[in-house]
Amino acid sequence: MSIKCKLGFHSWDGCKCNQCGKTRDEQHDWKKDCEKCSKCGKTRENEHNWNGCKCTQCSKTRDEQHNWNGCKCTQCSKTRDEQHDWSKDCEKCFKCGKTRDGQHDWSKDSKKCSNCGKSSIKLIHLAVLPIQRGNTIVFQAEDKSDKCYNLHDITQATVIYIAEDALQYFKNDDSLWKRVRNKDVKRSSIPKELGNNPLAAIFTSLSSDVPTDLEQNEFFICLAQHYADAKFTMKFKSEV
Numbered sequence: 001m002s003i004k005c006k007l008g009f010h011s012w013d014g015c016k017c018n019q020c021g022k023t024r025d026e027q028h029d030w031k032k033d034c035e036k037c038s039k040c041g042k043t044r045e046n047e048h049n050w051n052g053c054k055c056t057q058c059s060k061t062r063d064e065q066h067n068w069n070g071c072k073c074t075q076c077s078k079t080r081d082e083q084h085d086w087s088k089d090c091e092k093c094f095k096c097g098k099t100r101d102g103q104h105d106w107s108k109d110s111k112k113c114s115n116c117g118k119s120s121i122k123l124i125h126l127a128v129l130p131i132q133r134g135n136t137i138v139f140q141a142e143d144k145s146d147k148c149y150n151l152h153d154i155t156q157a158t159v160i161y162i163a164e165d166a167l168q169y170f171k172n173d174d175s176l177w178k179r180v181r182n183k184d185v186k187r188s189s190i191p192k193e194l195g196n197n198p199l200a201a202i203f204t205s206l207s208s209d210v211p212t213d214l215e216q217n218e219f220f221i222c223l224a225q226h227y228a229d230a231k232f233t234m235k236f237k238s239e240v
């Protein structure tokens with residue numbers, strides 16, 4: 001302990017001496033929490049200035065008097081399992097992301113839900129990399145969880161993410177190429193300024209409008225600059 005502190009001349013920073021750590025019951029710091037001093041931890045009661053679930057002074061929230069807009073509180077973003085918004089997607093709440101099964105209406109059009117307009121086709125997303133095996137090129141196709149597929153065995157509609165310089169090998173495989181919907185596949189222009197999130201920029205520059213009416217067996221190609229981008233984009237997309 002410093003001599004000054006021993007003599008009782010503490011270096012007070014609000015309620016706490018910044019030399020010896022002694023505290024006093026004055027000048028507490030209630031800015032972060034109206035009811036708990038952020039310097040010494042002293043507590044007090046009934047000091048928040050509640051506006052619904054949120055204190056207007058320290059921004060603390062409480063689980064009372066939420067301002068519900070459907071399933072979500074507009075003040076604190078807490079969600080509840082009521083009044084979800086299924087208007088954009090019958091099976092996924094637009095506001096909170098909650099999902100449910102079997103709610104689309106395919107009775108009028110087997111390919112498109114008559115309520116929300118969603119396509120009934122379950123796309124799979126695969127990143128494809130050509131690999132040389134002896135004298136032949138084989139394609140390694142992976143989904144977002146790194147599960148491998150043989151492209152020739154796939155019967156579903158598939159979005160293929162492939163690097164630009166690998167496309168030629170894909171084109172050479174007639175049986176695969178004839179299944180491609182967008183044979184005029186062009187690389188969407190990658191912005192010159194990639195900003196501070198290059199992968200996100202590349203992602204948004206990739207063809208983002210995969211058709212909703214892909215047929216069974218059909219492929220839709222999205223070009224990336226590098227395989228790594230393709231893989232990233234594929235992960236990104238299928239998570240959306």
Ligand SMILES: [Zn+2]
Pocket residue numbers: 005009010011017018019020021022
């Ligand atoms: Zn002191």
Ligand SMILES: [Zn+2]
Pocket residue numbers: 015027028029037038039040041042
């Ligand atoms: Zn204090």
Ligand SMILES: [Zn+2]
Pocket residue numbers: 033034035047048049055056057058059060
């Ligand atoms: Zn408060």
Ligand SMILES: [Zn+2]
Pocket residue numbers: 053054061065066067073074075076077078
């Ligand atoms: Zn709230």
Ligand SMILES: [Zn+2]
Pocket residue numbers: 071072083084085093094095096097098
């Ligand atoms: Zn919801």
Ligand SMILES: [Zn+2]
Pocket residue numbers: 089090091103104105113114115116117118
């Ligand atoms: Zn629907």
